[in-house]
Amino acid sequence: MNTCTLLSLYLIVSVNGQYQISDITGVGRQFDGIGGLSGGGATSKLLVSYPEPQRSHILDLLFKPQYGAALQILKVEIGGDAQTTDGSESSHMHTENEENYNRGYEWWLMKEAKMRNPNIALWGLPWAFPGWVGDYGSTPYKNITKAANYIVNWVKGARDVHNLTIDFIGIWNERTWDNSYILELRSVLNQNQLQSVKIVAPDSIEFYPLDYTGFTQNASVFNALHAIGVHYPGTQLPENTRMSSLPLWSSEDYSTFNDDVGAGCWARILNQNYVNGNMTSTIAWNLITSYYSGLPYPRNGLMDAMQPWTGSYVVQDPIWVTAHTTHFTNVGWHYLKHGSGSGLLRGGGSYVSLTDGQNLTIIIETMSHDHSICVRPKLPAYIVIAQNITFTVLGSFYGIPKLYVYKTQFRYDNQSSQVFEKQDDYTIIDHTINLQVEPDCVYTLSTVYSPDRVQENSIPAPQPFPLPYSENFDTYDMDNEPKYLAQQNGAWEIVKTSTESFARQKTISRPIEWCPAPLPGTSAVIGDSSWQALPINVSIKVRSPAVNGARKLFVALKMSGLGCQAHFTSGIFLWLMPNTTTYSISYDLYSLTTVKSGQLSAPISFDTWHSISLSTMGNTMSAQINADYISAPFTGSTMGGFVGIGSSDYGYSDWDDLMIYEVPEIVSSIPTTKPTTLPTTTQSTTSPPTQPTTSPTPTVTQSTGSPGASCPTAGRPKLSTTFAILALILIAKLW
Ligand SMILES: *[C@@H]1O[C@H](CO)[C@@H](O)[C@H](O)[C@H]1NC(C)=O
Ligand SMILES: *[C@@H]1O[C@H](CO)[C@@H](O)[C@H](O)[C@H]1NC(C)=O
Ligand SMILES: *[C@@H]1O[C@H](CO)[C@@H](O)[C@H](O)[C@H]1NC(C)=O
Ligand SMILES: *[C@@H]1O[C@H](CO)[C@@H](O)[C@H](O)[C@H]1NC(C)=O
Ligand SMILES: *[C@@H]1O[C@H](CO)[C@@H](O)[C@H](O)[C@H]1NC(C)=O
Ligand SMILES: *[C@@H]1O[C@H](CO)[C@@H](O)[C@H](O)[C@H]1NC(C)=O
Ligand SMILES: *[C@@H]1O[C@H](CO)[C@@H](O)[C@H](O)[C@H]1NC(C)=O
Ligand SMILES: *[C@@H]1O[C@H](CO)[C@@H](O)[C@H](O)[C@H]1NC(C)=O
Ligand SMILES: *[C@@H]1O[C@H](CO)[C@@H](O)[C@H](O)[C@H]1NC(C)=O
Helix, strand or coil, X not given: CCHHHHHHHHHHHHHCEEEEECCCCCCCCECCEEEEEECCCCCCCCHXXXXXXXXXXXXXXXXXXXXXCCCCEEEEEECCCCECCCCECCCCCCCCCCCCCCCCCHHHHHHHHHHHCCCCEEEEEECCECHHHHCCXXXXXXXXXXXXXXXXXXXXXXHXXXXXXXXXXXXXXXXXXXXHHHHHHHHHHHHCCCCCCEEEEEEECCCCCCCCHHXXXXXXXXXXXXXXXXXXXXXXXXXXHHCXXXXXXXXXXXXXXXXXXXXXXXXXXXXXXXXXXXCCEEEEECCCECCCECECCCCCCCCEEEECCCCEEECCCHHHHHHHHHCCCCCCCEECCECCCEEECCCCCEEEEEXXXXXXXXXXXXXXXXXXXXXXXXXXXXXXXXXXXXXXXXXXXXXXXXXXXXXXECCCCCCCCEEEEECCCEECECCEEEEEECCCEEEEEECCCCCCCCCCCCCCCCCCCCCCEEECCCCCCCCCCCCCCEEEECCEEEEECCCCEEEEECCCCCCECCCCCCCCCEEEEECCCCCCCCCEEEEXXXXXXHHCECCXXXXXXXXXXXXXXXXXXXXXXXXXXXXXXEEEEEEEXXXXXXXXXXXXXXXXXXXXXXXXXXXXXXXXXEEEECCEEEEEEXXXXXXXXXXXXXXXXXXXXXXXXXXXXXXXHHHHHCCCCCCCCCCCCCCCCCCCCCCCCCCCCCCCCCCCCCHHHHCCCCCCHHHHHHHHHHHHHHHHHHC
């Protein structure tokens, strides 16, 4: 017998363990629920625009009890008008003198969640704040009363406008905390009869070891807090915190690519946050990948829904890992103590037991190291092997005759994984449960029954972003956030007047940013991160700086490298400077290097609409600003990217009639003889009132195989009829 065999024999003998499931000496900590985070930032952006019935089905998969993830907590960002990872979310108070509780999609999401599960807890947390909250400095703690009032307004808006009861409120995501602010927030909540709204803090990102003695040893702060929330604890907390009598929560965790290794990460931390760290609630960043692919942290949600134009979505396995706990527990149940229902398994992995005094739920996970790595922190080495485990059931559970059994096994050996599959019921004989468990499994044994996993209805196939695309912003209500236009910094909202409807960027001063490096100004993107050569048209209305108009606006193609790292944002940026009647072109968002610039023939007057177009074709980029044509060799990055709009500073900018054309295959076959007749084009009825009337006569090609042949005509006849001609005009011009 060689040493290897000896070693494995030794392991087999030693790992088979006996464990007690008992409440004889009492129970452990209260279970506070598993949740998902919408925000930090703009992670649910695309979901709200989904068609039915897919949108309802996705919401069911997230929130409906005993259906999909069946989340017990929904945590949302309190928008602060600034980039907070995958975009910006709008504040309810862009300025000190206004309040609006109809912006963005978090209100909608919270209502949809409550509709499906009235017991779901709601939680709000700010990442960024409008500049005025901090007197235009970089911290919200300059005047703690002002900051507390701002947050309490959001809680009141939820109640008064949406009939939503907020359960938890945080302080400042992953940034410094200030005990005086916590006390002030508690006091302002109480003054507003919001005693029931509990404060969770600090939502800190620093890794183990952490020092929360400022919370646990200061009696007033301790009393003002409901729970200590930490991010990415790696299932550990320092000893002095772990023993605190405050509830301990992993208030943001996971953040891992949602394949089966991500699902393994999620399974491991859901159990081990309690086993190793005494943490009783875990929140996944993020709830759902509903932001464009090409933005930071792709597929870091419990599932994916990035295709509102088709309704396509993917139910990833973290949904079913969540189900292993949430289908069989309720907030308010208790974990069993370490050593009498919860602990590590001798052969690797962990088990937790939860009870309401009568029902019993046992969750076992045996995730191997390499198949459960989370994005952070580093996971120390360990091994998991197949093992036999024996549970002796005592105390209140002594007489339980049988348990329902559900199993997940992720496989990496070309056999198909088993995901949340109901097994035969387990009959308990002699108060003993014997199980043979293998690595990379999750088992739930429970007195609570859950129906079989829902089968997917036919999910529409994914398709690229639909082209040609046009948006005239007419079909929205006032204050809506335009669909598909993913604001990256600042806040775009619909403005409706008696004659027109358009999108306005409404952030007029630098927010208290969450991103470490200051962002240059406002921006929003739309489309597809792989787009190369596309012609786009858009109308811009510039407002005077005297009424908070932005001074320098851009239209961009091929925008990539988004998120907080705006220094890496590249693309083709066409800038307009109305104050000097000039334009410039840069390949970066900070406009550090100007590749072309010049004077315009006519001023860009305030408060009137101006037509802009921009395109690339081969090695040439071309632009039109009213009657001026610009053309230059393109020498920038070959990376694809989004269409973008924005400004180099904070201030109002108005946008309308955005059109993104297909690159017609016809390009290669444009005839060499060019007729010179101007085609009659139908103007959109919502066209800007002051379209420039003079424009050079375009050269037009007539051709078979119109690029407009594939235009979606439904609902947009007025534009679709002109797409082919317009695209051809443009192509011909650029030619
Ligand atoms: C702080 O903000 C409150 C509420 O907006 C205001 O009443 C108070 O005057 C401010 N304090 C200072 C020192 O500016
Ligand atoms: C507000 O919500 C509660 C449940 O939280 C419900 O009982 C009540 O009817 C709702 N009120 C209105 C006006 O919808
Ligand atoms: C508790 O914290 C508050 C706010 O920082 C502070 O004013 C107070 O002095 C502290 N109390 C003690 C006993 O340290
Ligand atoms: C915290 O966890 C340890 C095991 O890591 C356990 O012994 C202890 O009882 C727990 N304390 C509380 C208060 O839950
Ligand atoms: C727990 O057990 C009680 C009594 O057996 C039962 O009525 C109740 O529905 C159970 N709870 C859950 C969540 O299944
Ligand atoms: C577990 O028990 C079964 C049945 O007694 C046995 O065949 C198997 O070898 C055991 N596995 C381990 C890892 O001990
Ligand atoms: C899985 O199948 C692929 C192709 O059939 C093969 O290349 C690979 O080696 C297999 N992997 C394992 C672990 O069996
Ligand atoms: C789009 O831009 C092209 C080129 O500037 C222009 O000829 C055309 O009229 C524009 N289309 C609309 C609908 O404004
Ligand atoms: C025009 O606006 C730009 C951008 O804000 C600014 O840098 C420049 O100083 C302004 N020029 C004049 C002449 O006002």
